[in-house]
Amino acid sequence: MIRKTLFLAIVLSYLTNSYGQTPEWNWIAKAGETGDDEALSTTSDMNGNIIVAGYFNGTIIFGIDTLSSSGASDFFIAKYDPAGNVLWAKKGGGSLNDQITSITTDPWENIIVTGAFQSSTLTIDTLTLTNSGSWDTFVAKFDSQGNLQWTKQIIGTDHDNANCVIADSTSIVIGGRFKQNIIIDTDTLTNISSGTYAFDVFLVKYDTSGNLAWSRSAGGSNEDVINSLSFDNNGNILATGYYTNSPITFDTITLTNSGSNDIFLAKYNSSGNVIWAKKAAGTFNDYSYALAVDQNNNSIISGYFGSSKIYFDSDSLVNIGSATFDIFLAKYDSNGNIIWVKRAGNTSMDVGYALSTDLNNNILIAGNYNNLPLFFGADTIENSGLWDVFLAKYDEFGNELWAKGAGGNDYDETHPNCLHISQNGSIILAGGFVSDTIVFDSISLVNANAGIPFSTSRDMFLAVLSPDTFTTGLNLNENITDLIVLFPNPTSGIFNLKSSNPIMNLKVFNSTGQLVTSKDIDGQDCLTFSLESSGIYFVQITTNKQIITKKIIVKK
Structure with a gap:
């Protein structure tokens, strides 16, 4: 009986949230020289190692590895151990601008990236891809040591780029946007849009060897974009983004447009068939950039809205500014029914860019805020300069648990795909900073261009928050091993x-x-x-x- 009571006490400790306890930054790293260097995505593997990817121009140094760009900007991948030591770093690129927009790992510690290249040719290790348009999409798989396994390319005569990649034990899925028509191995997707910003969305599934499983498109007559993807626990695929000025059609489901830019959330099964699609909208510009699925197959999306009032089915949020953006956080059940919505912001520009959920269905959100203090529930985050970074945590019911900021005297940003929770419960945040010095609580990073008048060059930052033992159950060892x-x-x-x-x-x-x-x-x-x-x-x-x-x- 004593053993059983003790076990139940541990379980209750695991399942109970403690409000208001803010974890501390464990370590912060930077990379960058005199050029523009920025992280655009981060992830981790089963051992708690952290992988970060983005772009750089000129020279960038990771530990003992010095990378030099071949053109205007190249992409980088760098791997750190859980303590923040650089394990390895590598690059790829050509003569113009090339970048990784999203990175993930599979259960076997392989690293999968996607992005786009503007260069006429893109070289990754000894393999070269040839561009067919203005920007082409690429997907690449590396082993845990950074050795290239394979690459794939989406071929188009105009602009196509992937914004997100997800992977599980059997498949890899990417999502993004494309102009004109694109060729994906043996498939061709036809663009039905027209005009200067005539983008349709694409969704492509590969097996673990890079063989095409299927491809899908959706769109209207103007700009349509997938910004984020997530698997649920049944292998279904959730996608979110926005569509502009006209209806968007997902197979037989058409969503009307209520303003300039409206938000969509769509669910596909593992075979690429649309199960349902939902919209959120006001009368002005509203954007969704982030998506996460919790342990109960609920979908959470975030972004920002410029409409004076935005509707999520029967729920709505009011923008407290005038001609500004506020942050939204919306939770849907597995059938696409709205559960709750939340807003945060001030009377300036505030954007939600990245989401992650933990094993207790708590929600982490990151983004940027401009000039003024930012209000999250009972917490207020001060602003240090022009554009600061925020990180906040909510429980599964939408109650704000804590919030914190980081920034300096200039522009400091995080991006979509730049927030991740590792196997050991650490919260990983990445981005770039223009400020001479960016401050994370008591830890400061100095920009390589500090003191240079009118410099707009960014350095990359990678920040790791200690496992949130108050809310993730240390007693059950969820956070003491990786x-x-x-x-x-x-x-x-x-x-x-x-x-x-x-x-x-x-x-x-x-x-x-x-x-x-x-x-x-x-x-x-x-x-x-x-x-x-x-x-x-x-x-x-x-x-x-x-x-x-x-x-x-x-x-x-």
Whole structure:
């Protein structure tokens, strides 16, 4: 009875939120010389290593690695260990502007990137891609050491670029926008828009070897863009972005347009068929840039709205400024029904750019705010200069838990895809800063161009917040190890374990603390396991070095 009571106490500690406790920055890194250098995306692997990608021009230094650009700007990829030490860095590029816009990892620590290149040719290691238009999209897969595995290219005669990439154990999906028609291996997507900003959206799925599974487009008669993607726990794909001045059609579903730019959220199944699509809109410019799916398959989107009032089905938000943007945060259930909406902002320009959710369905949001203090619930963040960075946390019910800012005397920014929660619970934020000095609480970074009058050159920043032990359950070891990955979670009954150290034993407890099963493992580092009944379980994994406990949800 004592053992059972203790176990339940640990579970309750895991599931309980403590409000108002703000975690501290663990470490901050920068990279950059006299050119323009900026991070556009970040992610992590199962060992807690952090990978960051973006663009640079001139020279950029990561640890002992010095990269020099071949043209106006090249892309970079840099990998750090959990303590902030650089493991390796590499580049790719051509004679003009080339950049990575999104980066992710798969369960085997491979690194997948997507972006676009303007150069006539793009060289990655020993492989060269040839541009067919003004900008072409590329996808590349690297192993954990940065060795190139394969590349793919989307070919068009005008401008096409991917904004986001996601990956799981079986597939890789990218999303973005395109002008004219584009060729994706054996598929051709036709653009139905017209005019100067005649972009349609594309969604492309590959297998892990880079073979095309399917491609889809959607659009209207003007600019339409996918900005963010996420898988749910059933392998469905959620996409968000915006569409301009005219209706947008997803297969047989058409969303009307209410203003200049309206917001969409669309759900596809794993075969690329549209399940549903939703809009949010006012009478002016409204944009969605970020998307995350929580453990219960709810979708959360964020961006900013310029309309005086924006509608999310039956809910609405009011902009407190005049001719300004406020931040929105909206949560939908798995059927596309709105659950709640929240706003944050001041009377200036405030934008939500990036989202991530944790195992307790808490929501992290990051973005930028201009000139004035920013209001999040009961928290107020002061502004240090022209354009500062914010990071805020909400619980699953939309209650604001904490918020913090970073900035200096000039323009400092984060971007879509620049917020991530690692396997050990650390919160990773990336971007770039023009300020002479950017301050993260008590930690400062100095720009390589500090003191140069009228300089607009950015340096890259990478900031890691200590695991939020007040809200993520340290007692269950969710945050004291970065050596175990358990997936998928939630699961329909079958789940996989992968460990950096040999697994010796596995025990599964139900939510009341009863032992469901125990199995000795003969030093394997990968295994598959199954559970028969739906519910919340706690998996205790004993390796040759430590004992780790993780939560898993089974949904039959």
